[in-house]
Amino acid sequence: MNAATESVWNEAQRRSAAGALAERRRITIDPVTRLEGHGKIDIYLDAAGNVERAYLQIPELRGFEVFSIGRPAEDMPQITSRICGVCPTAHHMAATKALDDLYQVKPTPTARKIRELVYNAFILEDHALHVFILGGPDFIVGPQAPAAERNITGVIAKVGADVAMRVISMRRRVRELISYFGGKVIHPVLGLPGGVAKGLNPADLPRLRETARDALEFALFTDQVFHDIVLKNPDYMKLITSDTFTHRTCYMGLVDESNRVNFYDGELRVVDATGSQYAKFPAQRYREFIAEHVEPWSYMKFCYLKPLGWQGFSEERQTSVYSVAPLARLNASDGMATPRAQRAYEEFFATLGGKPVHHTLANHWARVVEMIQAAESMVALLEDPGIAGSDLRTLPLGKPSVGIGVVEAPRGTLFHHFETDARGLITKANLIVATQNNAARIAMSVEKAAKGLIRANQVSEGLLNMVEMAFRAYDPCFGCATHSLPGHLPLKVSILGHDGRLVRELTQE
């Protein structure tokens, strides 16, 4: 795609967004700060001053597909990993799997094990960051804590500097394991169609095994911390199960052949709001099951289950809204793939009233359960002598046409879809990222919290915290990893009445 077309495409997006926004009365929480990323929440009021619609805006990433067109498909694992400083490994792996599909080649057994090891390590370290640092202020410090404590300082005060240090050092060691195979985390060079670029030197096995064993101990420790601080606190449990943070929707996640959670591979399984299997399909058929709905008030696309048709932001039995991310993965599976994680899974559902669990804030606990599976998988993969094999790649000989790959990113299902000409140059590229899959449910969550706190132009003081908590549980990724320093205070709410005048302005200090 040439620069002129790219420019027109981007300008069209800018104008459509600006046009829609200019006509609305709105409250803006802008930005929601880097979680890590950048975004904002818009809350639209009707003439009576009540919430008409509220949703999360993710305005950053513009023109990615256009940017990709004309480039060699082999570049996609590197390009896509640079979209975002949050999920580079997820994009790298999804793109690599799309290349496998594009060239109709299956990775060698050793290559698959290495990919799975790296991927589980990534899930572990990313989840650890969210549990302790990004989500920590909500649950480790507590939603009712004074604003001055709801930050890193508060987390350290609550868990102790030694625990914080343990989080940092474990995360660093796990990232070193990822870098051992793929080079820089932000620029991985591991995945090739049909295999991987680097194998494991048997001499390094003891060191890597030690990292994996420590990672498992760390995951179990995290589970204990979560029990001690969150689950033993009845107020937290009341909040988790409260109606404000509950939505009856469908759920989607990757499962293995036994319907157990799998982050790297398998088929997509969807359960409905009652927990019954609605569909199970390979990634290549995603377009039969997933469609995108557009609302006039947003330039975001809201994914829904295509066979059911768009039913609105509904919690009725036939809702076509689905969710991804840790809670969705647990709901969409019949269990975890490893024994200790399975025990944690059983406790999770026993405590929260059985499957499916519809409480958004339970994502935090589900994340801890998944950390255990990721760590157990790392241990098992490194105990397998086959991981040090020398069969690193099956050379791709197929003629390229269409390649679709999927992984479970920490924050949910991630699709990469590439089409190429006979030379392997991209002619079409489509990504459906986790936050896009979750967009409709996140909008429902934000709206529900806002509706409870805004009545007739009156805004309750707890608005910022409650709305933030409503979407943060999904661990949303704002995509493009812009590094721009915040030029203004991180949270700002402008309340505009039906006549467009500013009624009130709130700022999160």
Place this chain on the structure above:
Amino acid sequence: MRELSRVLVLGLGNDMLTDDAVGLHVARAAGARLAGRTDAVVRETMEMGLALLDEIVGFESLVVVDAIQTGRAPAGRIHEFGSGELEGRRLSAPHFLGVGETLFLGGRLGLPMPRRVRVVAVEVEDPFTLGKGMTAAVEAAVQDAAARVVGLVDELCASAGAAPAAPAP
């Protein structure tokens, strides 16, 4: 291992997002001007958040180069501020994890964090659109910003050893 008396110039940004790349370009330009110097290290990274900790730990001084959008200055304007202003920002929101928080976190954990921090930030126009080139005004500011960075490095090196004590965690 703490690399005493060394200054780290750390360029932040994403080289595929138009103006968001400016921190990387300024760091590169500063690196060219600092070639051969043993008292300064120049790094570019597209990482952010906690990952910055690994880059920063062990240096005596730090110059961060980044994009900024205040919306109150024309694109290309060069802002400069010190660690005091970062401290003001760092705890202003519950979930923000930027340079300020990372410095603070490292300090609280007893890690050898830079005792002196300066930030050079270039006001950007479009850090959101995928593209390799920067907008004209931002591009035009790169060399001036690099000169500011080198000036800060000189200043920090000249005063090495006489640095004020790190603020108590």
